Structure formats: structure tokens, C-alpha cells
Amino acid sequence: MIRLQFSLELAYSVHTPSADFFFNFHPAHTPQQTVMSENLTVNQTAAIWSVEQDASGQRNMRLQAQTGPLKLNYQATVEISHYSDDPMQIAEVPLYQLPLDALRYIYPSRYCQSDRLAGFAYDLFGHLPPGYARAQAVCDWVQQHVKFRSNSSCGTTSAIDTMVDCVGVCRDFAHLMIALCRAINLPARFVTGTDYGADPALGPPDFHAYVEVYLGGRWYMFDPSGTAIPMGMMRLATGRDAADAAFATIFGGVTSEAPRIEMVAEHNGAQWQLPVHTDQGLSTSVV
């Protein structure tokens, strides 16, 4: 079991009379991921907010703030007990048997134009036997094809752009892997989470973007950017792509400071282990 101490500070300046924020920074509730305790403070006493959990366990927060500085402090203790399985035993689910909720993740989306990449994807992966290993092959190809470079992409960069430009950040790796998976009829979705264990050369702990692929009746995690330790990634939100799984979407005249994130894995040798790399398939949910 992984036990994470998550701490987050967000700071904004609101320049308009009010501004609306839609946040996804609360860890999701899933059978494998439990929020043991949490605490949120907001500096604006007049701000109104609410947190609403949806069917996937995602916790959507909305907040309306007034002119002036807005600061949020959030701490949570989260325990993750991954479902893990031997990759050789994890099969693809035939299209006909996909649940409706998974089925909608085979369609193209804003940043994952899988319709355009069908030819490319079939050339690369069409001949591989179906199963977890095929999703892993897509993940490996993306990691090899794309170079990680900070600030190399922007908010409108799509999977096709990343395929062509061969450069990006974690969100771009995720979009390209998702698009290629969907192109070969593998349901794949975007996850906004945190990146425990990322290469210190990339800076302190941060939000992270990775991928879940629907295999064997579950969503399995993949980290195509290869920058984090999957066992230590904590799920905040899922969606078709970054368009509907951002950690913050803001409406109004607002300037932002960089979020400050701390992430500590507690370990005591017995009950709680440090996240490590593994060859097992890891999943945190069936929906």
C-alpha cells in the first residue's frame, strides 16, 4: 500500500468583479484510492464553493471569487492500494462487449484526433497481438518518438502536432498515446494526477498528465512521458483529454502564480511501501 501526504497551495489575483473557477485538485475516490483525511482553506471569506463527486469518483469543485487575491491551501492523506496483474494475463475487451462508459473513450476528442491517425497506428501496431502488451507498445513508441522539452507546446497543441513535431511535455505524450490507442480501438483516457518520483531534474513534484487504457475490464495506468513512477501517481481527474480534465479551468480576469505542491510517501517497511517501478499492470478503478 502507498500512503501519500499531498499538500497544495494555489494563488491567484482576480481583476474582474468576480471569477469562476472549476477545480479538479481533490484526489478521486475509487475502490483503490482512499482519502483518509483532508483539509481546505480559502482566504476569501466571501467566496462560495462546493465539491460534487461524480460517478467515476472524481470530485469537481466550483468556486466563485471576488476581486483581489485568492489563495487556497489543501492537504490530504491518501492511501492507494493498486490492483495489479500480470501483463500477459490482461486481454483487450472486444468492442461489442465494451461498457457504454468505456465505449465513449474510443472516439476522437479535441486534442486526440484518432480518426486522422488510423493509418499510422495500424502500420505501427496493427500487426501486434491484442492485449496489454500492445498498449505498452504504443506507450513505448510514444516515449521513443517524442522528446520531453519544457515549454515546447501550448494550450492548443494536439496529438497530431506532437506526432509531427516530436516534442512536448507530459500532457502531449498523453494525448499522442491516447490518440494512437483509440485509432486501434483501445479505449483510452486522459488522467490529471500528481507525479511522485519524477526526475528531480524536472523540478519539484507537480501536476502530471498520464493515460489509462481499458483492458481486461479495468482501467490500467500508463505513463508515456516516462517521467514519473506510476505506483506513486495519484488520480485527480479523468476525461477524454486535457479539455475536460484540467486541474483548473478559470473564467474571468485572473492571473495565476505557479502552484506549489508537496508530495511525501510515508513508508514504514511493513504496511506502507515507497512507490517503485514495476512490470505489473497497475489499475486504480474499473470505471
Next chain:
Amino acid sequence: MIRLQFSLELAYSVHTPSADFFFNFHPAHTPQQTVMSENLTVNQTAAIWSVEQDASGQRNMRLQAQTGPLKLNYQATVEISHYSDDPMQIAEVPLYQLPLDALRYIYPSRYCQSDRLAGFAYDLFGHLPPGYARAQAVCDWVQQHVKFRSNSSCGTTSAIDTMVDCVGVCRDFAHLMIALCRAINLPARFVTGTDYGADPALGPPDFHAYVEVYLGGRWYMFDPSGTAIPMGMMRLATGRDAADAAFATIFGGVTSEAPRIEMVAEHNGAQWQLPVHTDQGLSTSVV
């Protein structure tokens, strides 16, 4: 009340050992739209299929067919009793108060890159007072800006393409209107339906693509292509755009014939009226 007799013939040839079809040709069940009776026949006795209704009342059919001809015949009698209201009385819903289900329709999607069109949309519509009339202004602008031309677009044509190229079919008009609405924070979604009352010059009754905008706590219908009589449009499926609301999505080696559609409005002068153009806002559902 509108009473429609809907008849549909679909004909395919399956060239691979099997093929999977995901259909959305069943009329949706909503408080305003009732399927009084329906009948489906499939020529392949070995085909397996199921129909599953989701929370929005959409009825998703999946079917697995074998090599050879596949023919579906479907008839339904549908009654539509629109909710209608005075456009002057229909307000926009503040972002903070949008239900989660509506909120996801303000994000960009595959064919509706509202993130790119924000500047354009604010220049054109940002100064207008919020409300139904503003959505109508977007609808009118799209109808004026884009020329209807058969076969002028293809499966990858997006709202930006249509904005630039100024030409398209009903699906393209819908995508552009949706993208512009979302760009000014109006939730908007794609509807696949039927086009009772379309200009005979455009051919016999057909599937149709139009738009619903979330206003005053309901989804109101708009027909930016201007080719049909909204009161006679029957909802089959809704989605973010054509990527997830197509009437048929097919996996496998399949060739298709053009679908044959018949649509008759029964009328008896009292209980059942013929669809006519109206200045009222029309809605068929709150979800």
C-alpha cells in the same frame, strides 16, 4: 403535439468475418418525446444486438454482424410535445450554477475548437446582452456566413475549417455554431436527428444535425443550417459533436448504401398539428 411516422432502411455489406455496429437511430426517450410504438427487423438471424438507454434518454444500439448483406428495417411512431417559451424570457444560466452535466458542454471537442475561437466570438457576440437572443444571434451569423453545399466537407472537417472555408453541410453548420457558443461560455451540444420539412431541393427526408444550447435550465433547439422545420426535428442522439453522436459508427470491413428514410407527420387538425416555423424557443429536455 407533433406525431411522426418514422421509417428507416439500412443496408450494408460486411466483407470481414464479423463487424461491429454502434447505432443511434432509435428516437430518444425524453419527457417531451415519446416513442408510442416501434419495430425492428434484422435480416441476419445470427446477428446479436442490444439496445441500452442512458441517463439522457438516448438509446444506444450495438450489433455484431457476420459476412454478407446486413439489412435493418425500423419503424416507429413518435409523439413530440415541445416545451416552448418566449425567447425574451429565456435567460442564460450563470457558469457557477450550471449542472455538471451541462458544464461539460462548454469545453472544446474534436470538431468544435472553441478554445481557438474565443477572440472571434467575443468580437462578434461579446457585446450582446446574455440570453436566448444571443444564442439566436450566433445561429443567424453562422447561417449567413456559411454556404450550404452538398459534399463540400468530409469526416475530418472541423468548426475552424468551416469558419475559414465558409461552406459546409448541416453537420458543419452545427459544429461552427457549437464552437462559437462555447467560446462565449454557452453550453452547446450536437444533436443527430431527422429533418422533417427540409427543402425538397435538398432531397428526401434524411438524418439531420442540429444544435441544442443550455438556457434557462433546459436545452433549446437551434437549426443553424436553416434547412429544416425545428418543430419537426426528432432527436436520436446528443453528444459533444459528430465524434460521439453519429447515427452509425462501424468497425470492420463494411460498405454502405445510402439509408432510406421516410418521415410523415400525422395531423388531424385538433390533437396533432403539422410542424411549422415558430418564433418561440423550443426544447425537448432538461438533461
Next chain:
Amino acid sequence: MIRLQFSLELAYSVHTPSADFFFNFHPAHTPQQTVMSENLTVNQTAAIWSVEQDASGQRNMRLQAQTGPLKLNYQATVEISHYSDDPMQIAEVPLYQLPLDALRYIYPSRYCQSDRLAGFAYDLFGHLPPGYARAQAVCDWVQQHVKFRSNSSCGTTSAIDTMVDCVGVCRDFAHLMIALCRAINLPARFVTGTDYGADPALGPPDFHAYVEVYLGGRWYMFDPSGTAIPMGMMRLATGRDAADAAFATIFGGVTSEAPRIEMVAEHNGAQWQLPVHTDQGLSTSVV
């Protein structure tokens, strides 16, 4: 030496009071390609036209026609005596030494966005030793990556589209090869010519699009679509891409019929040979 009998019929209907045509169907004059005789007839006696040869030997025709049918008949006898060399002996020209006229063919153009493809091209070809063989490697890769399919592209299809979609016609193969060559600093240009020896399955002789790369102080021919016999290709026009090397650019309300082309290689066993495939590098000009 190759001796070609070229015959062309073009038929249009002009619907506006007048229409302007810019043609490039006259074979270019180069030290290696000689027009022995030619004859042009135009059915409209009131049409005005002129043919102007530019520095590259390209013969640009402009014609102004009136309402009604327009028919052009053109015949030419052309002799081509290729410059040929051993690929192992053909070196790349260092950037600093490129003549200005060749230099402008390393920049991106409408359909050949080499700026975007630099990362991709360096991954694929950056490690190869410079020289003719590297251009050939680009040609081979394009031929392998892209599937030839009639009507799979349109007038706005670019090299990036073809890279992504993996399908196209000869013009698309040419654009992708050009973009990849420029991305590794090889001057490359688009040629509109004819396709003697094309696979009969693709239909009768036709206009053809292929590529010339500047190597060893000359322009060498490459046929990335692999559909013709390079020795039998006849050059009409060159340009950065199809935007400025089309065989016909038309302004006005005009409908076109498919051009009718005949191409016969005379051969007598001694002086004139039939075009055949060769491993030699073939060039028809230094400018």
C-alpha cells in the same frame, strides 16, 4: 536518348464573359530536354494567348478565353538525353555553396511545411551519410509510408496531412518527400511532368508530379510515388510545390473535362531507346 511523342487535348466550358488560364503544359527547354517540333491549336478564334520562357526553361502560357467551349490541342516531339551519374559519386552541396536559385528551395512552402517536420526528419535521416543515397532513403521511406489511393486527397492536402494520413496520390508523395528533404537542408522542388510507363492499373498516361533534389550541382529526379519510369518522365514545370507548378491555374467560371494525354516512346534500337528503370542518378538540368 529518349524520344517522346506527346499529344494533349484539353476541353473546358467558360461560363463567365471571360476567363484567364495559366498553363504549364509545354515541355520545358533544358540542355537535356529538347522540343524538336510542336503544334498548338485553340478552337476560340478570339482567344488571346502568349507563351513566355523563363530562366529555368519553363514555358508559361497565358490565355484569355470567352464564354463557351474552349478546346486546346497540342502535339510535341521531345528528345531527352539525361545526364546520368553513379549515385555513389553524387555528393550534397554544402549550404554555404548553394547558388541563390537552389537556396530558395530549402525554405518551407504552402504544401511542404519543412519547418514543422525537422524533428521527424532528423530522427529518420539525420544519421545517414550525406549524399544522393540519403535523398534516395527519403524517397524510399515516403514510398513505404504512404499508400497510393486515387481521390484520397484534395487541393488543400499538405505534406503534414500526408505524413499523418499515410495515403495520397503522386502530388502528395512529392510534397512529403520535398518537405522531408528540406527539413534536412536538401534543396528540393516540385515537378509537374508526364508519367510515361505508369502502371496501366492506374489508367492511361497522365500528368505526373515528382521531385528534383539539388545534389552535386544539378537537379536529380526522384519519383516517390513509384508509379512511373523516371527515364520517361518529361518536365513541364517546376516550383516550390503544387501551388506554383500546376499544369493549369484557372480564374473565372469554368468547368473542365479530364485532359486526354497520349505519350509514345519511339525506339529504333540504336539512337532512341525505350525508357527503363535504372539505378543511375538522372538529371535534366543544372538550374
Next chain:
Amino acid sequence: MIRLQFSLELAYSVHTPSADFFFNFHPAHTPQQTVMSENLTVNQTAAIWSVEQDASGQRNMRLQAQTGPLKLNYQATVEISHYSDDPMQIAEVPLYQLPLDALRYIYPSRYCQSDRLAGFAYDLFGHLPPGYARAQAVCDWVQQHVKFRSNSSCGTTSAIDTMVDCVGVCRDFAHLMIALCRAINLPARFVTGTDYGADPALGPPDFHAYVEVYLGGRWYMFDPSGTAIPMGMMRLATGRDAADAAFATIFGGVTSEAPRIEMVAEHNGAQWQLPVHTDQGLSTSVV
């Protein structure tokens, strides 16, 4: 007559054994623009370079530098005696009569996809009487449609991007105006020059991008960004767009500092005047 003192410092660090630079910072030689004197110093004594003037009077410099710092200092005294005319008297040149050199500027190019914008351009400008005023209408529309914002675009931003995004820098304004002009068959080209008289809020004198349109047998200047005084703009290079008219194109591992430019207009009340805004059409060349 305008008399400009132009001073330029360029500073680079070359990290590879050598690097190739193609510069266009020498003022062009045209009948209206005369370089009275100039002086260039290069810090690397081993660097080799040459300057070659082409038919348009553009002076293309190539330079090969070695590892280490590279510094160029250039000063020139330039006199510009514009050809000017009453806009009402400046007609469009019929397509059939365009010289070949002008004709090539009606075709789409890398950043100016006029082929895509034909519908849009005809809707906006098709009904206007031909002539200088129509080009001015395009210029005015672009200035009104696009917001100037520093760093809002990047090297791959095209006219279609700017049309959609409604934001850009001088180069983007120029690309959009060029694309719209070509779309209505007006030859238009990109000019890299200097921006004497720019709004001090935009910083010190800098390189500038503007447009020339072929009208009445000459190239007339337009400044769609509206940030400079056209009478004070000095031409360095022309091309189809920024792809082939950049002031510097660099091959090799090189980091750059911002160029330092000084631009002083000498004036003595009689022979030499200060540049001022004018309603006249201004031209610096016929080719």
C-alpha cells in the same frame, strides 16, 4: 526625400564547429531607395562571407562562422525618394497582363494559404470596386480584426491561425493581409524592413514586417499592423512570406541575442524631410 541613418548590432554564440547564416539586413537597392554609404564589421576574422544582389535589388548575405561569439556591426546611410500617387488613380492590373514576376505572388505560400480564404475574402471584399482602395480595405479590415499582442504567435503561425485567433504581431498582420489579397487575385508580397516611427510603447526601432501589393504596374506599400510610419519604412528583403524573407536564417547550433537597431531620420527642412503619415499611395519599386 527621406534620409535614414541605420545602425545594427547582431550578436550570436555558435556552439557547433561551424554555422551558416543567411542574412537580409542590407537595405535593398531600388530606383527609389539608395544606399549612400555602408560599413560592415565582423568580429570573427576566420569567418567567410559574401553579399549577392538579385534582380529585385535584394542583397543576400551568406556567412559561415566558427565556434564562439559572433558579432556583426553594420551602419548605412540610405536615401528614399518614394514614388507616390493619388490612390484614386491607381488601378488593379488585369490578371492576363500581370508580368510573370508579379504573377507568382498570387499563389498561396507557407504562411499565406490564400486558397483556403477565397470564400471569406470574396464575402468581405468581392463587391468592392477594383483598385488601390480595395487593397486599402483589406489592410483596414486586418488592422481592425487582429489585436497586436507581443509574443502572441510563433514561427509556425499562419494567416489562417491569425484569422481564427484574432491576435498577432506585425508578421501575422502581414501574412493575413497577403493571403486575403491573393484570395481576390491581387499579387501581394511580404517585406522585411525597419519600422521607423513605431509607437514607442512597442519599444525601440526594430525589424518590421509589412506588405507590398502590385497595383498600377508597381508595388505599393501597406502597413496592416498600423505600428509604423510607412514613409519611414526601409526595405531589406521581399518574398512570398516570412519563410523566404527573414532577416536571418541560421543553420547550426546557435543562440542569439536580441538585435540592437538604431534608426535616425535626418532632416533639414529642405532636401530631407521627416517621415509623416500620408494618404498617398507609396511605392519603392516596379519589380
